[in-house]
Amino acid sequence: MRLEEEQAAYVQKNRTNALTIVREIVKKFGDHNVMILPRYDSQIATLKHVLGNRAKVLDKVVDSKILLRDTDIFVGSGGTMTAESALLGIPTISYDAVPNLVEKYLVRKKLAIRETNSKRIISVIEKILRSDNAHFKNRAKSVMDSMEDPVKRLGQIIKKD
Numbered sequence: 001m002r003l004e005e006e007q008a009a010y011v012q013k014n015r016t017n018a019l020t021i022v023r024e025i026v027k028k029f030g031d032h033n034v035m036i037l038p039r040y041d042s043q044i045a046t047l048k049h050v051l052g053n054r055a056k057v058l059d060k061v062v063d064s065k066i067l068l069r070d071t072d073i074f075v076g077s078g079g080t081m082t083a084e085s086a087l088l089g090i091p092t093i094s095y096d097a098v099p100n101l102v103e104k105y106l107v108r109k110k111l112a113i114r115e116t117n118s119k120r121i122i123s124v125i126e127k128i129l130r131s132d133n134a135h136f137k138n139r140a141k142s143v144m145d146s147m148e149d150p151v152k153r154l155g156q157i158i159k160k161d
Contacts, residue, residue, distance in 0.1 A: 001025065003038045004077030004097030018077065021095055022047065024118040025075070026055045029125065037062065037081075073128050075121065078103035078114075086111035087144060089137030091128045093121055109143050111136070 003018050026034055034055040038044045047057045058067075064081055068074065074090050076082035077097035083106060086092040092112040094103050106112035115121050 001034070001036050001075040002077060002079070002081045003036065003043050004095075005039060005079065006043070007040065018095065018097065019046070019050065021075065021118045021121055022055070023050070024122050025125070026051055028122050030054050035067070037067070073125055075125075082106065082112060086136075087140050089140035091133050091136050093124055095121065109139065111139055111143060 001018075001022060003022075022036060035058060036047055036051075036055055037058045038047060044057055044059045047055075048059075051057065064084060068081075068085055068088055068090060071085065071090050073093070074082070074085035075093045075095065076085065078094045078100060079098060082092055082094050083102050086106045092106070094107065094112045094114050095116050096103060096114050103112065103114070107114045113124055115124055
């Protein structure tokens with residue numbers, strides 16, 4: 001799980017409480033390898049205090065590509081890692097902490113599931129764990145194949161001028 005941005009000016013004050021979601025996930029899936037990637041020292045301290053050793057709180061910078069490679073389900077706040085996970089075909093749940101166009105696109109294309117209620121997030125995770133989930137990879141591949149390569153496009157624009 002990737003915690004949301006909480007210190008930026010654009011953050012809404014009435015957003016989903018990620019700590020509630022974390023507690024529910026750890027309570028229900030404590031026998032799984034639950035990893036939480038906070039953004040700030042204050043988040044790290046709070047999580048370590050609240051969770052103890054019941055989940056792995058990542059307190060150093062990690063390479064998201066390596067981390068996601070071994071991820072069965074990703075729960076994110078709707079930002080960059082949510083997009084990366086969804087486009088890699090990993091079953092992705094967005095708790096939509098910071099609503100944005102990319103998150104809306106991922107949900108519309110069924111690459112990510114938006115769910116803000118912690119109890120329903122648990123239900124979605126249970127369903128994903130019981131399923132084959134090949135459709136996530138297939139959809140991601142289809143969407144990626146339909147996208148234009150920005151490097152090629154930029155090259156065309158530069159050559160034109």
